[in-house]
Amino acid sequence: MTVSEQDAAESAPRVVSSFLEQRKEQIAQRWADAPLFRSVFTVSRDEAVEACKAVVEALSEVAVTGRLEDIAAPGFGTVRDQLGRMAATRARSGSAPAQIAAEVAGLRAPAVDLLREEFADPTAPQAQECVLTLTLLLGTLRLVVMETALDANTELIERQRQQLLEVATPVIELWEGTVAVPLIGTLDSARSQIVMESLLEAIVDQRARYAILDITGVPTVDSLVAQHLMKTVAAARLMGAECIVSGIRPAIAQTIVQLGIDLGSVLTRASLADALAYALGKQGIEMSRSDAGASAR
Amino acid sequence: MQPSGQASATSLPIGSDADLAWVRQEVRQRAAGLGFGLVQQTKLVTAASELARNTLVHGGGGRVEITPLDNGRTRGLRMCFIDSGPGIRDLELAMTDGYTTGGGLGLGLSGARRLVHEFTVDTEPGRGTTITAVAWVAQVPSSRPGVG
Numbered sequence A: 001m002t003v004s005e006q007d008a009a010e011s012a013p014r015v016v017s018s019f020l021e022q023r024k025e026q027i028a029q030r031w032a033d034a035p036l037f038r039s040v041f042t043v044s045r046d047e048a049v050e051a052c053k054a055v056v057e058a059l060s061e062v063a064v065t066g067r068l069e070d071i072a073a074p075g076f077g078t079v080r081d082q083l084g085r086m087a088a089t090r091a092r093s094g095s096a097p098a099q100i101a102a103e104v105a106g107l108r109a110p111a112v113d114l115l116r117e118e119f120a121d122p123t124a125p126q127a128q129e130c131v132l133t134l135t136l137l138l139g140t141l142r143l144v145v146m147e148t149a150l151d152a153n154t155e156l157i158e159r160q161r162q163q164l165l166e167v168a169t170p171v172i173e174l175w176e177g178t179v180a181v182p183l184i185g186t187l188d189s190a191r192s193q194i195v196m197e198s199l200l201e202a203i204v205d206q207r208a209r210y211a212i213l214d215i216t217g218v219p220t221v222d223s224l225v226a227q228h229l230m231k232t233v234a235a236a237r238l239m240g241a242e243c244i245v246s247g248i249r250p251a252i253a254q255t256i257v258q259l260g261i262d263l264g265s266v267l268t269r270a271s272l273a274d275a276l277a278y279a280l281g282k283q284g285i286e287m288s289r290s291d292a293g294a295s296a297r
Numbered sequence B: 001m002q003p004s005g006q007a008s009a010t011s012l013p014i015g016s017d018a019d020l021a022w023v024r025q026e027v028r029q030r031a032a033g034l035g036f037g038l039v040q041q042t043k044l045v046t047a048a049s050e051l052a053r054n055t056l057v058h059g060g061g062g063r064v065e066i067t068p069l070d071n072g073r074t075r076g077l078r079m080c081f082i083d084s085g086p087g088i089r090d091l092e093l094a095m096t097d098g099y100t101t102g103g104g105l106g107l108g109l110s111g112a113r114r115l116v117h118e119f120t121v122d123t124e125p126g127r128g129t130t131i132t133a134v135a136w137v138a139q140v141p142s143s144r145p146g147v148g
Helices: A002-022 A024-031 A035-040 A045-065 A074-092 A097-105 A108-118 A125-167 A189-205 A223-238 A250-259 A272-282 A291-295 B017-034 B038-057 B108-115
Strands: A172-175 A178-184 A210-217 A242-246 A267-269 B010-014 B062-070 B075-083 B118-123 B129-136
Touching: A002 A024, A002 A045, A002 A108, A002 A125, A024 A045, A024 A108, A035 A045, A035 A074, A035 A097, A045 A074, A045 A125, A074 A097, A074 A125, A097 A125, A108 A125, A172 A272, A178 A189, A178 A272, A189 A210, A189 A223, A210 A223, A210 A272, A223 A242, A223 A250, A223 B038, A242 A272, A250 B038, A250 B108, A267 A272, B010 B017, B010 B038, B017 B038, B017 B062, B017 B075, B038 B062, B038 B075, B038 B108, B038 B129, B108 B118, B108 B129
Parallel strands: A178 A210, A210 A242, A242 A267
Antiparallel strands: A172 A178, B010 B062, B062 B075, B075 B129, B118 B129
8 A cells, every 4th residue: 555655646747747758649639729839830630749849859858867856857949949930929929028937838728637537536536646747847947938938138238238339430532531430329348449459450551530429329428438438538549549528418418517527638519510620620621612503402 | 396306216226338328228217217418418427437437447336316306496316336345445536536545547436526516435544435416407597596
């Protein structure tokens, strides 16, 4: 008696595992109609059934090892990619994480119903234990799906952060010997270092005499941003280029003054156009409206 | 006017450069929502940026509590920057323009004080620092008698 009870206690994961293996087809057929799979595999139901079978197989594999609550269990490895893609597809179509989690939870009921049918007496202790085991297993599956989805998001955020660093700092040649950098967004230490490097390189490459730093797109100029600007200006000066800071909006100008930042050593202009006119004027280039343009009016 | 503001205080962590950007955005949104003008918004955001960086660089990180205020006449915003760092030993010196221990311009504390209406520093060596800055929406310098 004692032996058989022990047997029962030990074998619940095994019973569940063999149940999953034997009823794979039926479970897959039911899951394929669940919102999670139906909304991802919109084209072919067969594909959904195949995907479901793969998940059931993975669960069976995890159950047999007894690592019911271990999201790192090797069994999940085979379906992790697939689950991640599914979660990503759902996220792209605008589903909140909570909704995806609820959809994974929705897989439990059909599977548990089938498991109950296996037992003559669904209220027997062993039946209860098997149901509990399957519930635990599906709870872990839910965690695996969420973890995979979050991992993908973290990776995406990191990639975008790197992109931001590079994308937002182009150096533009406005005229022969005149380059400009339109600064956009937050000018933290990492970004200002990249700005300085790319500007100095451009000064050498284009043999520029004038460099314009346009801060129209910088929302906040605090003392650190101002310091970065001044350092960039000083470095450009050492390279033999005169630096002009343009795009200082009225609100920023007032704030800089009250903050006590002394930009006296820096040549400034209100707009990029003013800065360009200054640089051209210094090079002896004059602009005038042509006769043709004037008569066309 | 409804007592909408008092309850909705926000607490944000300050632990990295990315957090500073978050603090700036939150302050800008709050200030715009309370009716601060563009210049005042810019000043508030700049002050928040300076003080948050102080918390990060000198206090070793901490948090900021942003609370909307309403004194019956006008609305305002209170920002509390709290860290449990080494504290400030000589407050008078730290508040001097150009004095710095962090390699900056030395305008963080003194400049931020000029950008807001009320400014208090609560610090003790070894017990951290709490800096409170308050700004009110468009304070008219002299209230006109007979109105309100």
